[in-house]
Amino acid sequence: MADLTLLVEYKRREFLKVLASGASLTIPVELQGAETRVHVRRAADGRIDAFTGKIDMGQGLRTLLSQCVANELGVPVEEVRLVMGDTDLTPDDGGTWASLTTPETVPAMRKDAAAVRGAPLREPKEWTALGRSQRNLNGPDIVTGAFKYNSDVKVDGMWHGVVLRPAEYRAKLVSAEGQGVVRQGDFAGICAPTLAEARALAAKAKAEWAYEPLPAFDKMIAAFKAEGKPPVENNQVRYPPLIRRGDAEKALATASQRRSLAFTLAPIAHAALEPRSAISSFGEDGRLTIRCGKQAPFVVRAEVAKAMGMKETDVRIIVDMPGGGFGCKQRSDVEVEAARLAKASGKTVRVEWSRADEFVWSYARPAALIETETGVAASGRIVSWRQRNYNAGAPGLRPPYDFADHSNEFWATRAPLRQGSYRALAATGNNFARESTVDEWASTLNRDPLEYRLAHIADQRLRAALEMAAQRFGYKGRKVGVGLACNLEKEGRMALFVECAMEPFRILRMTCVADFGAALNPSNLQNQVQGALIMGIGGALWERLEFDSTKQLTTRLTNYRVPRFTDVPAMDVHIVDRREITAAGAGEAGITLTAPALAAAIFSLTGKRPMSMPMRVQTP
Amino acid sequence: MAKLTFTINGTRRTLDAAAGARLIDVLRDGLGLTGTKPGCREGTCGSCTVLVDGRAMRSCITPAASVAGKRVTTIEGLATAGKLHPLQQAFLDYEAYQCGYCTPGMIVGAAGLIARNASPGEQAVRQALDGHICRCGSQPRIVQAVRAAAEVMRRG
Numbered sequence A: 001m002a003d004l005t006l007l008v009e010y011k012r013r014e015f016l017k018v019l020a021s022g023a024s025l026t027i028p029v030e031l032q033g034a035e036t037r038v039h040v041r042r043a044a045d046g047r048i049d050a051f052t053g054k055i056d057m058g059q060g061l062r063t064l065l066s067q068c069v070a071n072e073l074g075v076p077v078e079e080v081r082l083v084m085g086d087t088d089l090t091p092d093d094g095g096t097w098a099s100l101t102t103p104e105t106v107p108a109m110r111k112d113a114a115a116v117r118g119a120p121l122r123e124p125k126e127w128t129a130l131g132r133s134q135r136n137l138n139g140p141d142i143v144t145g146a147f148k149y150n151s152d153v154k155v156d157g158m159w160h161g162v163v164l165r166p167a168e169y170r171a172k173l174v175s176a177e178g179q180g181v182v183r184q185g186d187f188a189g190i191c192a193p194t195l196a197e198a199r200a201l202a203a204k205a206k207a208e209w210a211y212e213p214l215p216a217f218d219k220m221i222a223a224f225k226a227e228g229k230p231p232v233e234n235n236q237v238r239y240p241p242l243i244r245r246g247d248a249e250k251a252l253a254t255a256s257q258r259r260s261l262a263f264t265l266a267p268i269a270h271a272a273l274e275p276r277s278a279i280s281s282f283g284e285d286g287r288l289t290i291r292c293g294k295q296a297p298f299v300v301r302a303e304v305a306k307a308m309g310m311k312e313t314d315v316r317i318i319v320d321m322p323g324g325g326f327g328c329k330q331r332s333d334v335e336v337e338a339a340r341l342a343k344a345s346g347k348t349v350r351v352e353w354s355r356a357d358e359f360v361w362s363y364a365r366p367a368a369l370i371e372t373e374t375g376v377a378a379s380g381r382i383v384s385w386r387q388r389n390y391n392a393g394a395p396g397l398r399p400p401y402d403f404a405d406h407s408n409e410f411w412a413t414r415a416p417l418r419q420g421s422y423r424a425l426a427a428t429g430n431n432f433a434r435e436s437t438v439d440e441w442a443s444t445l446n447r448d449p450l451e452y453r454l455a456h457i458a459d460q461r462l463r464a465a466l467e468m469a470a471q472r473f474g475y476k477g478r479k480v481g482v483g484l485a486c487n488l489e490k491e492g493r494m495a496l497f498v499e500c501a502m503e504p505f506r507i508l509r510m511t512c513v514a515d516f517g518a519a520l521n522p523s524n525l526q527n528q529v530q531g532a533l534i535m536g537i538g539g540a541l542w543e544r545l546e547f548d549s550t551k552q553l554t555t556r557l558t559n560y561r562v563p564r565f566t567d568v569p570a571m572d573v574h575i576v577d578r579r580e581i582t583a584a585g586a587g588e589a590g591i592t593l594t595a596p597a598l599a600a601a602i603f604s605l606t607g608k609r610p611m612s613m614p615m616r617v618q619t620p
Numbered sequence B: 001m002a003k004l005t006f007t008i009n010g011t012r013r014t015l016d017a018a019a020g021a022r023l024i025d026v027l028r029d030g031l032g033l034t035g036t037k038p039g040c041r042e043g044t045c046g047s048c049t050v051l052v053d054g055r056a057m058r059s060c061i062t063p064a065a066s067v068a069g070k071r072v073t074t075i076e077g078l079a080t081a082g083k084l085h086p087l088q089q090a091f092l093d094y095e096a097y098q099c100g101y102c103t104p105g106m107i108v109g110a111a112g113l114i115a116r117n118a119s120p121g122e123q124a125v126r127q128a129l130d131g132h133i134c135r136c137g138s139q140p141r142i143v144q145a146v147r148a149a150a151e152v153m154r155r156g
């Protein structure tokens, strides 16, 4: 029975072998499928079982959550058997996104672990596993190549599916014919015992599509502005679309000097290194089991159930750690494709996306127009501030600065491109526009950009991060080629200084100080922040999805420049550990600093302020 | 299908390979050596890197037939007698990865470099690994790990 094969094989961990063999556990496995699920329990063998609906995608969650449990129970981290991202076994902890695991799941796991021990949460001074650099538990399997990502999984009797795709970007399926073609709505695909056979059949199949044209980039940006809808104030949502104080319009009218700036962002790809894949199988009981590499197993379950006309509880999603996510692996896509083919064929079917599929059929970080309208008092202080983000989203709208009157707005629009989540989402564009605007004022007023920022910042931790970063960098006032940026994003305080040079343009060094409160795993935190800063280089300087009037032209990694070894500067990334302050999530914030700091450096080198991402560096 | 004989991680094997098959598919599907990862399948990301007669090659663009009679080493073949290769140990020590998907190719690519240059400087490591993408941004740690491993290997 294919379904059983899936289950028996699906995790390497000893605990799951026990589970599949039906050996008894303190709480029967089925109970984890019921309404109330536990995060932590003591198993019959005396060891600790832990469960979370969150997944690890390289941000070190298996390690961090194991640390949480170990810390409260006073056991070695390796003793914790953590099951992640299995909708039958784990609680729904929400999708793995938005840097929420540290503020939400960490306390939940700790609380449940403390409850098993029957004791209150341990105070920071009693921490044993938390607050120290714990090596990534996946490490030994990663370096030997033994670690299994979804794309490495094979089950007996597995068939392979191929999806028929249009050349055009916005296309509806009109007809699909050919031997073995399975059609449902806009989906048409084929499966066969081997990938070669499936591909051969797909090559012979005939599909016709009706497509809609695509607007040029400039037209799309103009339409964002023409069609954008003003935000309605709502502070109950995670990302309020309107954050304001006082009366920005009135303050603008009375400002001593004003400035309007407009920034644009190109759509970009996540380009996680592992292309997505899924294996789907219907059991004899009619239940559908899917192994995949997604960040939000319960969201995928709901979407698959809907697409297949099934009850959510009849669908089981089991996540294998994805080889990179960055927001591109949240929604169902390849899972539904595999499920449709599995249903039609009665086989276990695997579908894998090619790199071109990843580029075209996933979704992009949204293109955007971001306008700032700002004014200063005679003293030079920024007193009125209006920031309008069209299309990118509301994250990161709140300024870290003390502007007397401000209005920060997300204007939603209808985008012609598939767009969705991305590491930090709109916070990158918002910080690029905000920091560039502040930097522009500093330059106009002939003020030092660090001193000018500090003059507007009340938050002591952000001030400290800026001052410490300046010191580590050796910042002694303005120097050609030096730029800086800061942010207070999702409770993380960060400051970045960069130094660049021309002919050819290159980044020489970066110094970053990051304060996320308690550093629960300092080495991993450093790795995350450093990685996010580096990822930010691509979006700042080169990354851009290209389209013509009907199709996406960017389909290959060869034509999409991401940061490589020779692009990465010398880096000093320092983590401030504030043990007594609740830890904030840190997987995203770093990426919001890179572009504005580089923009400031480029401005200092060329006298031309970059107004778009990716930026063009023009020789002066 | 044609018979293909080569030495894989020290063992001589003969197997069937489809005409035009790429080395990566023979390794992963034919031999179950899934440590060799596909990232781009066009030679630009390095995640599929293996050693062919000691030289780092992109297995995604290497015709399987071209390794006939040669020695192929994958990430699974680097550890000896249960002891990690110094590069594997250094990647562990520096935690030179996040998702780890690029890591096997990176380690094998670095092994190819050290075979040519026993004491690579910072720039040499960056140049040699420039054809490898780490989308998670672990490059600074990877450079450190490779140089540390080279040092260990020099000392023997």
Ligand code: FES
Binding pocket: B037, B038, B039, B040, B041, B042, B043, B044, B045, B046, B047, B048, B049, B058, B059, B060, B061
């Ligand atoms: S998969 Fe071979 S170089 Fe990318």
Ligand code: FES
Binding pocket: A058, A273, A323, A324, B096, B097, B098, B099, B100, B101, B102, B103, B133, B134, B135, B136, B137, B138
């Ligand atoms: S660790 Fe994820 S791609 Fe390198």
